[in-house]
Amino acid sequence: MSEEVELAITDEAYRELEEAVGPENVSREPAVLDSYAWQPFANDNPERWVIRPVAVAMPASTEEVQALVKAIGRNGLKFKAFSTGWGAYSSPTSEGVVQVDLRRMDRIVDIDEKNMYAVLEPYVCGAQLQAEAMKVGLNTHIIGAGPSCSPLASATSAWGVGWDCVYMSYSGRNLLGAEWVLPDGEVLRLGTLGSGKGWFCGDGPGPSLRGIVRGSTGALSGLGIFTKAAIKLYNWPGPPQIKTEGLLLDARSEVPENLRFCMCFWPDRKSQDEAIYKINESELCYIFSRTGLGATISIATPHLMKILTKTKAIRKALTGDMKWGCTLIMVADSEGEMAYKEGVLAEIARQYGGAVIDLGKAKPIIRMFLMNFLRSTAVPVVFRMGGQMFTALDRNDTWDTQMDWATMGEKVKQKWIDRGGILDDMADNPYMVAYEDNTWGHCEEIFQYDPRNPDHLAALEPIFIEFSVEAAERCMEPLSSTDARLRKIISPMMGNYTRWQQKISGFMDKDKAADTGMYCDEVDFDFDKVDPEMRKRIETLIEKFSWTGEGPPE
Amino acid sequence: MATKGGPLFEVTASAYRSGVIDKGMALFGDVVDGVMKETGCEIGDLVNKIDEASEKTVMRMDALLAWSGPAIRLAASDHLMALTSRLLDVAIVRRLGVAALTRMLVKAVTA
Secondary structure, three states: OOHHHHHHOOHHHHHHHHHHHOHHHEEOOHHHHHHHHOOOOOOOOOOOOOOOOOEEEOOOOHHHHHHHHHHHHHOOOEEEEEOOOOOHHHOOOOOOEEEEEOOOOOOEEEEEOOOOEEEEOOOOOHHHHHHHHHOOOEEOOOOOOOOOOOHHHHHHOOOOOOOOHHHHOOHHHHEEEEEEEOOOOOEEEEHHHHHOOOOOOOOOOOOOOHHHHHOOOOOOOOOOEEEEEEEEOEEOOOOOOOOEEOOHHHOEEOOOOOEEEEEEEOOOHHHHHHHHHHHHHOOOOOEEEEOOHHHHHHHHOHHHHHHHOOOOHHHHHHHHHOOOEEEEEEEOOOHHHHHHHHHHHHHHHHHOOOEEEEHHHOHHHHHHHHHHHHOOOOHHHHHOOOOEEEEEEOOOEEHHHHHHHHHHHHHHHHHHHHOOOOOOOOOOOEEEEEOOOOOEEEEEEEEEEOOOOHHHHHHHHHHHHHHHHHHHHOOOOOHHHHOHHHHHHHHHHHOOHHHHHHHHHHHHOOOOOEOOOOOOOOOOOOHHHOOHHHHHHHHHHHHHHOOEOOEOOO | OOOOOOHHHHHHHHHHHHOHHHHHHHHHHHHHHHHHHHHOOOHHHHHHHHHOOOHHHHHHHHHHHHOOHHHHHHHOOHHHHHHHHHHHOOHHHHHHHHHHHHHHHHHHHHO
């Protein structure tokens, strides 16, 4: 054991962690700790791993989480929860943090078929829950990060968008009753659970704490650890099991008769947007997404994409003629319902001059695509092109606003593609979904890069800042609202939200036991690295939009 | 409120209106099944074959597309698509089309 690690946690503190969860479930071995410190996604330097925790502890129950959190607080350490993990967001943001790995809490506690919800522990993943839910005619929302992620984590603590949002909503809105270990080790049971009435409601009695739990993003473990949560489930009219062989591009699934998988194309943006509003108002979709055709090619055939970017006519066809489109899956409980849905889609296509391609007619194609969309298993292939990707998102808003963000994102990306700062995927690569059969949606502009390329690494920070500025100029909340450096700049323009979060944190976490780096901490931003034009835009934003003591600017 | 899109979109839209897309997708599925059967490839192998296309081949296709403007505009004709749709209703046309395309793709895959 290295001297550095010995100094990181005292023997006495370590013994208390052992007492909380058992000696076999705690480690401070450097190799073990480094396996947590290597979190490639959202880590902008392959040589600089995220901060190594001082120890890792694996509780198996709520009581053990309580004991652990209390021991951590007593010893002046901090905790950061890790359920299934997906990148640096689950990692420590400062020194002296114990990683609380929740993988031993992996049970689906209950599936209430009648009331359509499941009670989960943190390490249950989306695929696991979906497989069990489908057996009883139900289904669960799976986030865009993929089926290996924890539905509890996204419902309680972090974002929550996915292709199925059109039917199965956004993670934070699916949260019902929850069991929450606060930073002082006490347990708070939310909603009906707190009144001994079961898990079916996450709010009340009296004022709901959902806003404090979630805010717009989630506290990313900055306000405690969620040990159980009830998640709303939705109707699944398909078979109890979709038999599938192979993985990703080799997948061969048995396609249910009562399912249609369609790609729609529209002549221009206006027709597309109007048609999408109509499609969603008509409640046709089980899955809905808008992704550029070039983006689909870049993830399925990344080598081909590199050649296609050199073409002229093909590029024009992909980014021009066939630019405006969406992909959807429809399911139905009866033949009549499916006929109705197909008829409505055809009528919308007629009204807005569109074309509908039913991929189900080409059996080998839909057999490959089906679970990639229905279970969101396609996600890993996005890393194929350069080895890494990142994203620029605003906040959930009307579809029109999201399309504006996609258009802006394409322009910013093209500029950086031309400069050699990111890989060329033909720029139009938005991950867009619609929510709840309604008129609001989500858009994040995906960009891909090669972490072995110094030019790409050097471009990441300026791109991140540029997207943040573009969002702030449009009065949108950028992804960087969780970044302690940019939060300090953005918060005053957004009602000083950090100050309110710090008050909540101060009230609930008097000993500062939670790692709040991604929740409410602020650090100074180094303006020296920002180019003068961008710096001027930031200064203008601060001057124009900062709140005063009296409230918002005029 | 329908407006006019780019030439390739117009071909797609016309093909959709006349039913050629639905019929064509079914035939395309038969072609892919046939290629998989004859070559022993899985769908993922075929995707990887496409991914391995040479720059020369892709550029040739790009040039072909660039020179195909008049043909594409002609193909966007609803009359022509209606005729194509009727032809695709004829079993022997479908069989010959699938066989020809399968042969061509098998040759490309095994080259």
